Amino acid sequence: TIKTYSDFTIPYPYPVAQSIEAANGMEYPMICFNYGRTDADGTYSESTKNGMLGVVIHEVGHNFFPMIVNSDERQWTWMDEGLNSFVEYLTEELWDNKFPSKKGPAYTIVPYMKLPKDQLEPIMSNSENIVQFGPNAYSKPATGLNILRETIMGRELFDYAFKEYSRRWAFKHPTPADLFRTMEDASGEDLDWFWRGWFYGTDPVDISLDSVRYAKPSFANTANGGNRMGNRPAGPRVEPPAVNAFEDISKIRNRENSNIKFYTDRDLAARDFYWKYDRGMVVIDTSLNAKPQVQPARLPMEEFTEEEKAKYGNKFFYELSFSNKGGLVMPIIVEFTFKDGTKSIDRIPAQIWRLNEQKTSKFYVQDKEVASIKLDPMRETADIDETNNVWGGGEKASKFQMFKARAGGAPARGQSVGSNPMQLEKKSK
Ligand SMILES: [Zn+2]
Structure with a gap:
């Protein structure tokens, strides 16, 4: 001792x-x-x-x-x-x-x-x-x-x-x-x-393996993959003035306070196009913009190379969905038993529950077909119901349609999409 x-x-x-x-x-x-x-x-x-x-x-x-x-x-x-x-x-x-x-x-x-x-x-x-x-x-x-x-x-x-x-x-x-x-x-x-x-707390651990989706990859129809997302019709083409619909009490008090001088009143150079637009002082001719526009899908698709098809063609895909029935979060310990009798263990840290403590899922790409799955096989987490910890396999594989997004397809954050009122005003001049 x-x-x-x-x-x-x-x-x-x-x-x-x-x-x-x-x-x-x-x-x-x-x-x-x-x-x-x-x-x-x-x-x-x-x-x-x-x-x-x-x-x-x-x-x-x-x-x-x-x-x-x-x-x-x-x-x-x-x-x-x-x-x-x-x-x-x-x-x-x-x-x-x-x-x-x-x-x-x-x-x-x-x-x-x-x-x-x-x-x-x-x-x-x-x-x-x-x-x-x-x-x-x-x-x-x-x-x-x-x-x-x-x-x-x-x-x-x-x-x-x-x-x-x-x-x-x-x-x-x-x-x-x-x-x-x-x-x-x-x-x-x-x-x-x-x-x-x-x-x-007093919650126990009860992590349930709710479902397993099992699929084999399919490369059919990937050439026109863009259709998966569809072409998006253009949104409202002229942005309305960005002013709040409701004028709150702080705005009113600031305006009625004679001691307050707004910056855009003190420095007239700060009165840009939108200062006027927000006050109805600029009229935009929207007829110039009347032709229907179609924006491309945000994620244009590309073809798979033969090398990529070979890499994924023989894989087995599994999506495991978990729910937290007990309330107490814990690492999720997943044991796969493959059809050839071998086993592998994935220890998922408890941080998988970080953004949603009720439900989570994890996607696996396996080289071999899985015969069964068991959570917490060594009984390490004090899970109070082990009956919902198992999946027996046996389901037929569905098809997992493969797509590959082209790099640089989506606009960067903070980048304008489509035309804006400033451009339209310039065009009309
Ligand atoms: Zn004691």
Whole structure:
């Protein structure tokens, strides 16, 4: 315990750490009391053994959280119990690869995350207000940190940032914001979305693979690809004056304020064509512009070369649509199993939900035909409904019509399209 905790935090600074046999588990600085005795004949059950190991690691571990990294356990129980349960979990895992850890692996928190909302509070609740103390203050924060370590940040980055938190806050009084901030600025990762969801909310993870569209590329009719977009009829050909239809109170007050002199009244050179146009002082002859015009499609199409056809001709296209049914965003882990039995994994960062937290999709170009798809195959994200994580294949491929946009087809931003009133006035002269 002392060695593993020292590796993940700071070197143990006290002269001793005592664990005394007692019928409970309770921590004090440098001394704690833990259960775990053999039967009278010297034998013991496996649950006694593992329970004793867990409680000794946990209570000795409290020397680090909150005795050294001295958070306020009355205000934020999770800051010492959650962090301590997390390092307890890491220590158990390094004790024996078969240790039956219960606080840490993502799937073990699923029964709690599935509970009705009236039985849940955010981890960021005052300890007096928590219904299910164990999962809320111990297991859920410990599991969240483990998900950050294994699935979101990676071990190297997480371990560095977590150690930095202990280093910065040893013998001081950190609050939750100090943990959140240190994990972000020591790692250089924006984790606000994770703190918001996992620590400030009660939503569970339930990412659903709603549908898979499967297609083979088709190169037919690409020569006249421009017809796909169609030719756009020209819009209103003479732009009307750009003045707001409603005159708001600020405009009226500015006008009625005799202390205000508008710039275009002080400097008459600033009165350009549109200053007059906006005031009805310029009349445009629109008959010059009466001939129907057709503007080209914004994205003119080009033919595919034989080389390009060869490159895409044998590919398999898949569009996966996902929805966030649980509310909590997470990375999406997609496992493809191909018809030849091989597998591949795509780990999509949680930022895919950045612009839409309800629905998202991703398009894949595969070399081989996919037999089935499964989300989160290693149960890393605490997804509470795994039945909507799978797609079985079997559908027939549809055709995916290939088009290639010509470079430079669309007008640049800020560039005028068509004719403007200034041009028309010039023409009429
Ligand atoms: Zn504890």
